[in-house]
Amino acid sequence: MKKIFINMMILSSIAFTGCNDSFLDKTPVTELTEETAFNSYDNFKAFMWPCYEMFTNTTIRTSIASGSAWGANGHYLGDVDAGYLQKNNVAGYNEFANQVKGSTASGNGWDFSSFIRRINIMWSHLDSSQMTQAEKDHWRAVGNFFHSFWYMELIDRFGDVPWVDTVLDENSPEAYGPRISRDIVAKNVMTNLKWAYEHIGDFNDGENTINKDCILFAISRFGLREGTWRKYHGLEGGDDYLKECIAANAILMKAYPTLYKGTDKSPASGYGEMWTTEDLKGIPGIILYKSYVANINPHGACYVEHTSSHPIEMNQFTVDLYLMKNGKPIANSASGYEGKDKDMYHIFRKRDPRLYQTVIPPYKVSAGSGDYPTWSFTGESADREYIDVMGINETCSNPGVGMKRLPGQNWTAALVPEIPRLGTGAFVMCRSGYYVWKNWDSWETNFNNGNLNTADKPIFKIEEILLNEAEAQYELNGRIEQTTVEETINKLRERAGVDKMVVADIDDSFDPNRGKYYPKDNENGVLVDPVLWEIRRERIVELMGEGFGFYDIRRWRMAPWFLNRVTVGTWVKKEVANAAGLTLYNPATGESDGVNGSLAEGNIFLFPKPKGWLEKYYLYQVPTTEIVLNDKLEQNPGW
Template sequence: MKIVMKKNFIIYLNLFLFSVLLMGCSEEDITKLPVTAIFDDQFWTSEEQVIQAANAAHFDLDNVGQLQWDALTEVMFSQSGPNAEISTGALNPGASMVNSLWQSSYSSIRNANWFLDNVGKAGLDESKLDKYNGQWRFIRAWAHYKLLYQFGDVPIVDKVLAITEGKVTQSPRAEVLQFVLTELDKTISELSASDFTPEQGRINKWAAIALKSRILLYEGTLANDNTMLDESAKLAKQIMDQGGYSLHDNYTELFRPEGDGSEEIILARINADLEGQYHSLGQWLGPISFHASWNIFSPTIALVERYPDINGVPITSSPIYDADKPFENRDPRLNQSIFDWTKDVEYEGAMFINGGTWLNFRKFIDPSEEAEQRSHVDHIIFRLGEVYLNYVEASNELNGPSQELVDLINELRERGGKKAADDGSDIVVPPIALSGLTKDSFREIIRNERIIELVGEGVLYYDYHRWKLLETTMNQPAVGVVPLENRVFTAPRDYLWPIPEWELINNENLDQNAGWN
């Protein structure tokens, strides 16, 4: 591995040439790091400079591009080459997403190590340092987890490496996982500082707890480990009981600028309505009638079929589902997530015209957007809705269904009906009943709920992966209005990605994963 930094050399300009956004604050409060080269011993001279460097952690958080990971599942089709390379069975050690994940993760780790190795030079007392260290430690832990999830055994890098230290060896996956969990425990402790009251968008202890809960759910599922599942559930319950978060009362609004800063959001990548902070999500998702959109990412019929009828019954067995009127009598989140392809739709003054080939997302679309490539909706990273689902899934695997767990699913279903009618009134969503549910049948409800509640938020690939559903769902064609793509997934090989080819050339101490030599 080639992770290089000379001691007392310039601050990493690839990170800090950006203006540093102080999350959730006014434009007047936005601070900037120097954009010229400075030496470490010239920088760490005040708490103000530490704050500036801590703010830069914002740029290592996932942004709206994270939704591309959902295109590696049955629910989304992508016209993007890097996605298609993997979804059509051409995964290889030189694949673009393979290289991007490896490079971006170790870049984040390098940035975190630079901060953690140097911040002590500022001379701040320990209580002040904790709240700054915790934000970058969170980034370092998460980056290591992304690597271990896709590549298995990977190098742990917990300090800035000199040129002579670059050829590191891999650590066993279990060792990397233990490093991640230990780091998160320390992060939670650091970010619990009594004087740390983070603004919207800043990494806080609840985000660290949410990440640990998510990781333990993933790992508990993969290893069939009840201890991990139990801890995942307890952490989720801690957020639910003590975090002060609440469900947003409108599912559509949550994913538009009006939902930015919602009390449901635990952590978001802030994309301020400022020049230089825009992105192209509307153009990626919308039909061509919306700012000449590219429609790079689109839902599939497989996703449409995941939405049950209004009573929570799968459409395959629903007595009220009408295939000729597929949007009637359905879970209201269908209409809030996908445009009805059977007709042209006027959406708050913007016309969305069916193109005849692809389905189109309504989720994330801001109809008031005035120009192409001018989206600024925040990217939600953790929210209470996912925490509910973590708690319910882990608890069901441990003890089976209960009224408490069913009630939480019904809260999400009922929230989907709030202000969801065309006239802005509520749609009544009947609750599902506990009676007759088993652990297995409730598991299917929970999994389906995760898919329709979290679609497009960039986490479903991890779900399909840990549920071992990729080998079946990703060997089926992707279908929109018409067939779109023939897909190939080779199990078990493709569950573990290959180490990038260039890394193996640069570092002979790395071993390629099984099946990729």
């Protein structure tokens, strides 16, 4: 059974699984024990390599993933929990809304024994090492970064947590101590990050390693997250964190003034190619990334999305959040939206092109014969509309050419003749019609049950900083200046091909369907300010599929608005739904219309009305085993 410590371990077989390209050029250090690991600067560096696995640790929902942990077990999870996305099987309902979440005996992210212990061991040997003071400060700073980055997750999940910054054993009283108040722990995290920024120095640990910019990035993310949590959850001191966020943003925005525009001809290709580019080294706006190399550490992100193993899809509610290309919400009378009670072709027409880079657009082709058939256009102009938009996949080969091309194919290059492709079981199918393909490209080699993909994946990128800046400025000042919008949101929109956000044009009627937040004990909710809602919408869209959703809807206190609703898919004819084993949603009853229902067409019914979000879900449950082991630990409210 776990406590917040583990027995002294042998530190052996340290693999270079971090983000650093240069790691791949070095001979692995083996048989490295605590007694031999701390004789030189390079020893400290080798000892800290495993901390880079924090960026692929799926406890942190915004982490990317490696190997078989891609897809539903990777960075999509945070947006699945938030209700932005869902799994495509009939039991894929949201665990925080469609069922009463049960008790957790162990795990749940309550972990002080892996990364935290390693960092504490490293710190404990700094003073006795032969390094210079500047070198000692550097490694203390690197430790501060990783220690703080993990504590950011612990705070977000549990609020009050034990503070562990020394090596513990079974006789350490701290191992059985109480949780420390969120206020103290959060201040410790921010203090440690600021100290790290001032003391990390200019040492060369190799390309693509933790540096001042990474520390600023953590300050920005934590400052926004903690500042807004405090504001909307009735805690004091939120403005101080927002100010730290804004100060870090200013430095990073000056250092990274350019967004990546992409190389592909598809719309918003710079947005999409962040996840499908073979080498992110030198790409504008990339601050830290995970490097993948053939025959060393390939992954399966692209492969999975070409198979029936990929269960992630989007629902109609999330699709409706995407703006029109003219910058108007679909409910705005000036938007020109054509999709009301219409099929997917109309729903996607003239929409924010980031939607096309996230969900496969609709199309239909005529297939030839054979195992790997040729194809031809159907002759209907609508069927090829989005093929022309995204670029034509002329060969359907594996590997093919280019990024996101239509028509699609599975991992063998077998043709996907149409989208939406409704149902489950066969490759590239989903129940909602909105198949998520964020990691899909045509150039990577795919092989059944094998990891051959080598597209790098971003960890820290300037786009998030721009979104943090816009939101923090509004939350701190109660407004946002147009000049700030031009420096942040409108840079993202320009790349995406969406008209600019104009603050003066946004009033209560701009989006009649804007969201609500729910102050404690207010079950009816309060409409979000219309300008703030547009800032949040931009964040949702730009970071879709990157795992931020569950962090965001909880700190905004908007979880009921996103989760307490029936989940539906695209609009289809009744016979189309029934042929796929699906039914339509009847808004008059709030339930499925059934196979023999009265509706001739409508949205696909996916999951029933949820049992509802509970207040206790804003914080995770402390595992019950931990409380049994340590009677000084108190449980979070409601659990």
